[in-house]
Structure formats: C-alpha cells, structure tokens
Amino acid sequence: EAGVTQFPSHSVIEKGQTVTLRCDPISGHDNLYWYRRVMGKEIKFLLHFVKESKQDESGMPNNRFLAERTGGTYSTLKVQPAELEDSGVYFCASSQAGRAPYGYTFGSGTRLTVV
Amino acid sequence: AQSVTQPDIHITVSEGASLELRCNYSYGATPYLFWYVQSPGQGLQLLLKYFSGDTLVQGIKGFEAEFKRSQSSFNLRKPSVHWSDAAEYFCAVGAQGNTGKLIFGQGTTLQVKP
Numbered sequence: 001e002a003g004v005t006q007f008p009s010h011s012v013i014e015k016g017q018t019v020t021l022r023c024d025p026i027s028g029h030d031n032l033y034w035y036r037r038v039m040g041k042e043i044k045f046l047l048h049f050v051k052e053s054k055q056d057e058s059g060m061p062n063n064r065f066l067a068e069r070t071g072g073t074y075s076t077l078k079v080q081p082a083e084l085e086d087s088g089v090y091f092c093a094s095s096q097a098g099r100a101p102y103g104y105t106f107g108s109g110t111r112l113t114v115v
Numbered sequence: 116a117q118s119v120t121q122p123d124i125h126i127t128v129s130e131g132a133s134l135e136l137r138c139n140y141s142y143g144a145t146p147y148l149f150w151y152v153q154s155p156g157q158g159l160q161l162l163l164k165y166f167s168g169d170t171l172v173q174g175i176k177g178f179e180a181e182f183k184r185s186q187s188s189f190n191l192r193k194p195s196v197h198w199s200d201a202a203e204y205f206c207a208v209g210a211q212g213n214t215g216k217l218i219f220g221q222g223t224t225l226q227v228k229p
Contacts, residue, residue, distance in 0.1 A: 004158070031215055042119070043159075043205065043219040056214055091159065095215060104217070106151075106159035 002026065004107035006092050012113045018080040021110045025094030032075050034067060038088035049075060082114045117142050119208050121220035128196050129228045136191040136223050138206030147209030148189040149217065150180055154202040165189065201227045
C-alpha cells in the first residue's frame, strides 16, 4: 500500500508569506495527526483529525495556523502569515480507526524554512 | 505533565560495537512506549513498542528495548551496530487517554565509525 505522502518536501518562503502543506494519509485511515519539530528540539503534537473532524487541536501554536481535512481524506496545514519561528519540519501521520496509537505511519515530512 | 527525556544528544560508536540509547519518561500510569528511527530523507519508522507484558521488547533491525518501571526508563539496545544504523532515534510515550497523541524526546543522533 502507498504510505503517507507529504507535499512539498521542502519549502522556503519569506516572512509574512503564506504556505500550505499537504498530507495524503494511507487510504482508509481515519486518524490523521500533524506534528512539528522546530530547530532540533523535540517533535511536538499539533493536532489530530478523526475523519474530517478535529479531535484535538491543543498543540496548534496560534491562530496563524489553520488545518483542514477535506472529506476525511487529505489534510492541509496553512501558515498565514509565516514567521521565522515557524521554520522546522512538519510531519503527518495516519492510523486506522480504533488502533491509535498502535498503527501510526509517518510521512517523510515537509521542511519549512522561513527567511 | 508527561515528558520524555533522552539524555544523549549525540552518540558515536564503532561498527560492530554494542549500543544503548537512554530514554526516561514521566507518566503516572503504565505507559505506552515507543522507539522511532529517522534516517536522512526518510519519515519516522517504528522500531518497537511496549504496551504491557514482557518488559523486554524485540523490534525490527535487531533492536530491543527494556521497560524498567522502577527507573522510569525504556532504553534501546543493539548488540552489534551496523553502519546503516546511523540515524536519529526518538523515544516517545503515548499521552494519557489513549488518544493517539505521542510525546517525544529530543532525539539522539547516532554516528557509526567504520
């Protein structure tokens, strides 16, 4: 089966611009998670979707971040406007319904650099 | 609050030598514990996990980890390291409530000398 796919793999944008990251989970996986790793620190949870609903968005840093999951399929994470401290690697993961956290599959991540 | 500590940021070992990566956690109940590895350009790959039962857990690529409740530790070991094991290793604990949320340590970068 195809894995979790993230687009783009790298993005370099200027401070104040908008960037949209995309995650395509494994087909049929209801759970979708976003994580972020900033400047060599620990990987931190951002939010969790179950199908199209936000189950937990306690890790979203501020209102410049907007996550959506259209029709319970792919998800986007928009940063608007981007700030320097948003630079880092953004990971997406998915798992089947009822199996979290046992069946996590991570994508390769999107490396975001804000200059 | 739950937390995970990986005391070693970088470790260098010679190929063929044994390896132990340390992980300590803070958690009130019996934790769900994980080790992930990230090779350059790759996503996070699950090496092994502990939920209950036998405290010595076998994983992929010849890795094992031992859960020690008294020490709040879940150290990762491998008896003989291969050059391909050079990567970054992350210890994680499942958050309370079994929501699927993971709390990660800061990671340990492993360098393997020929």
